[in-house]
Amino acid sequence: MKVAFSTQDLQRVDAHFGWAKNIAIYELSAEGYRFLEAVQFEGDLQEDGNEDKLAPKLEAIKDCAILYVAAIGGSGAARVVAQGIHPMKVPQPEPITELLEKLQEVLKGNPPPWLRKVLAKEGKGQDREFDFEEEEVEHG
Numbered sequence: 001m002k003v004a005f006s007t008q009d010l011q012r013v014d015a016h017f018g019w020a021k022n023i024a025i026y027e028l029s030a031e032g033y034r035f036l037e038a039v040q041f042e043g044d045l046q047e048d049g050n051e052d053k054l055a056p057k058l059e060a061i062k063d064c065a066i067l068y069v070a071a072i073g074g075s076g077a078a079r080v081v082a083q084g085i086h087p088m089k090v091p092q093p094e095p096i097t098e099l100l101e102k103l104q105e106v107l108k109g110n111p112p113p114w115l116r117k118v119l120a121k122e123g124k125g126q127d128r129e130f131d132f133e134e135e136e137v138e139h140g
Contacts, residue, residue, distance in 0.1 A: 001119065018053060
């Protein structure tokens with residue numbers, strides 16, 4: 001699956017989605033990850049209520065399953081979710097490689113339901129079964 005990162009320096013998730021100078025895109029699987037591309041954005045990227053500046057960013061991430069951001073506005077988040085992309089906010093700048101490694105470990109284990117849906121949608125989860133712990137129910 002493809003994962004996008006809002007970044008100013010291409011090293012860390014350190015940018016608000018609307019103000020990001022770059023979107024770094026990686027391919028990720030349980031086996032590893034690789035850098036695909038960095039999409040750069042020019043011009044006035046500051047908060048100004050101009051939603052048109054989001055259009056090129058939404059186009060850049062359209063094939064991604066997850067978008068990591070330092071922050072994202074309400075309308076930007078709604079537009080990301082409407083494209084079927086799961087936004088993930090980091091509380092402070094975090095290295096992209098660390099986030100990829102953490103997500104890779106989640107993929108190796110038992111991913112949460114939202115991530116299982118992403119994997120199933122991409123056809124990557126079809127040949128994989130997840131262990132669901134069944135609860136014993138006593139009838140008395």
